[in-house]
Amino acid sequence: MSVQKSWSELQTMARACRIVVEALDVLEAAAVPGVSTKEMDRIAREHIERAGARPAFLGYRGYPATLCISVNEEVVHGIPGPRKLREGDIVGLDLGCIVDGFFGDAARTVAVGRAGEQAQRLMRVTRESLLAGIDACRPGKRVGDIGHAVQTHAEGQGYSVVREFVGHGIGTSLHEEPQVPNYGPPGRRERLVPGMCLAIEPMVNVGGAEVEVLADGWTAITRDRSLSAHFELSVAVTPFGPWILSEPYPYEQAEAANA
Amino acid sequence: MPEAASRPRTGATEPLEVEGTVREALPNALFRVELAAGTRTAVTAHVAGESSLLRLRPGDAVVVEIAPYDAGRGRIVRRR
Numbered sequence: 001m002s003v004q005k006s007w008s009e010l011q012t013m014a015r016a017c018r019i020v021v022e023a024l025d026v027l028e029a030a031a032v033p034g035v036s037t038k039e040m041d042r043i044a045r046e047h048i049e050r051a052g053a054r055p056a057f058l059g060y061r062g063y064p065a066t067l068c069i070s071v072n073e074e075v076v077h078g079i080p081g082p083r084k085l086r087e088g089d090i091v092g093l094d095l096g097c098i099v100d101g102f103f104g105d106a107a108r109t110v111a112v113g114r115a116g117e118q119a120q121r122l123m124r125v126t127r128e129s130l131l132a133g134i135d136a137c138r139p140g141k142r143v144g145d146i147g148h149a150v151q152t153h154a155e156g157q158g159y160s161v162v163r164e165f166v167g168h169g170i171g172t173s174l175h176e177e178p179q180v181p182n183y184g185p186p187g188r189r190e191r192l193v194p195g196m197c198l199a200i201e202p203m204v205n206v207g208g209a210e211v212e213v214l215a216d217g218w219t220a221i222t223r224d225r226s227l228s229a230h231f232e233l234s235v236a237v238t239p240f241g242p243w244i245l246s247e248p249y250p251y252e253q254a255e256a257a258n259a
Numbered sequence: 260m261p262e263a264a265s266r267p268r269t270g271a272t273e274p275l276e277v278e279g280t281v282r283e284a285l286p287n288a289l290f291r292v293e294l295a296a297g298t299r300t301a302v303t304a305h306v307a308g309e310s311s312l313l314r315l316r317p318g319d320a321v322v323v324e325i326a327p328y329d330a331g332r333g334r335i336v337r338r339r
Binding site: 056057060063068076077094096105107163164165166167168174175179181201203230232 | 260261262263264265
């Protein structure tokens with residue numbers, strides 16, 4: 001079981017997650033044709049450091065950058081470089097930071113200019129799958145219920161779900177127990193309890209679920225080179241339901257009514 | 260940043276090859292084999308393919324494959 005966080009620890013996690021999501025807003029606006037992925041990385045790092053946080057990915061298991069940027073058929077873990085974004089690309093932006101020893105982690109896939117219809121639909125379905133997974137983050141549910149919700153939504157729309165990479169517990173390290181797969185039967189795996197923090201992150205492909213990792217040791221691409229999208233949010237399990245940590249605490253009223 | 264999924268810890272993997280000595284011939288071409296290594300001293304083993312292995316007698320030295328999910332049974336793959 002993962003570590004349960006105290007209320008004040010959750011506040012710190014929320015600060016880290018807010019910084020990440022604000023940086024993603026800036027990056028989304030900056031993703032225009034002609035900008036290099038290296039430049040996107042610079043923007044990400046600048047935003048995080050100006051907010052008084054530290055990049056979480058830089059140096060993690062030897063990862064060489066602040067941002068993971070995965071274009072089109074790249075699934076996750078794309079390394080920033082000289083590649084320039086082009087009109088119609090879809091770009092996965094995955095970012096993490098550390099505030100007072102606690103990690104925040106989030107990702108989204110955005111279109112450069114105008115993306116095709118299939119790409120837009122893929123991004124919408126992946127985001128909906130993430131929200132379906134988050135909705136399962138309630139005490140008494142289990143980790144398998146999250147993956148089941150994600151999988152049924154994505155596959156119900158004709159897409160496939162990546163198996164080789166999974167969501168994870170998050171807290172004083174980037175990856176904590178438990179692992180959170182985006183597939184599998186409901187009612188299995190660890191029981192969810194208040195105070196658990198999970199990074200839920202469906203990776204959804206237009207074609208097959210299979211991925212391969214390039215020779216750089218990081219960049220994962222779809223084996224059939226079909227488009228892939230990735231959305232991620234860090235979520236705390238509370239007695240009232242899920243709290244997306246980058247958003248305001250949503251249960252003030254429920255708590256007052258309970259008191 | 261997604262984590263690489265860990266492989267499940269349960270389930271069958273490669274069989275383990277160990278050396279042993281035939282102690283007793285049982286019915287149905289099974290043999291009780293005493294193992295040279297490890298804590299378990301004996302397994303019941305059937306022979307793999309080769310008919311020459313059917314003529315094993317107590318005292319013969321053999322190599323046994325042991326499946327990870329049932330350490331009490333094995334498969335005699337060759338003499339040594």
